[in-house]
Amino acid sequence: MHHFYAWLSLVMSIFVTITIIREFYKGAKAREVGTGENFMEAVVNLTLRNTRRYGGYIVHFAFVLLFIGWSGQAFTTDGSSEMGVGDTMPIREYTLRMDKLGIEDTPNYSSDKATVSLFEYGKKVANLYPERRVYKAGQEPQPTSEVAIYSTAKNDVYVVFAGATSDGKKAIIQVFYNPLTMW
Secondary structure, X not given: OHHHHHHHHHHHHHXXXXXXXXXXXXXXXXXXXXXXXXXXXXXXXXXXXXXXXXXXXXXXXXXXXXXXXHHHHHHOEEEEEEEOOXXXXXXXXXXEEEEEEEEEEOOOEXXXXXXXXXXXXXXXXXXXXXXXXXXXXXXXXXXXXXXXXXXXXXXXXXXXXXXXXXXXXXXXXXXXXXXXXXX
């Protein structure tokens, strides 16, 4: 049922956006004819002369963008897998391939690192480098995750190195697919 409300929100967002564009277009065309300004000047001056009305449209459009982002959360997908070198994991239109696992030890921290190739519809689009660090400073070790994010205008793919198997030959990788969201 939550997909129904997400789709309803998206349809309403499209309706509001079209209405706002139409209002700006009609007002700018009328101003263009009345004053002789070019279209872009008319849009700017229209907004500056009638800030209450057109400023309200801009605020409504900002809310449309928020609702589109919130609606996209209904379509979020996540997954987790133990991955060794060469293993793959599909998530929506993407496939992750584990290319390399490694360990790094520095004076401040030690880390398990992964090199992951990201494919969209079979075409490589990015190399991602998630890692799990354990900082040595302080009384107790402090683990953190250094996430890898692939961001586009239509979605984000968020990759986390959650840990390693007991034998250290595989990484536990968590993936979050967030549509209609840009970090």
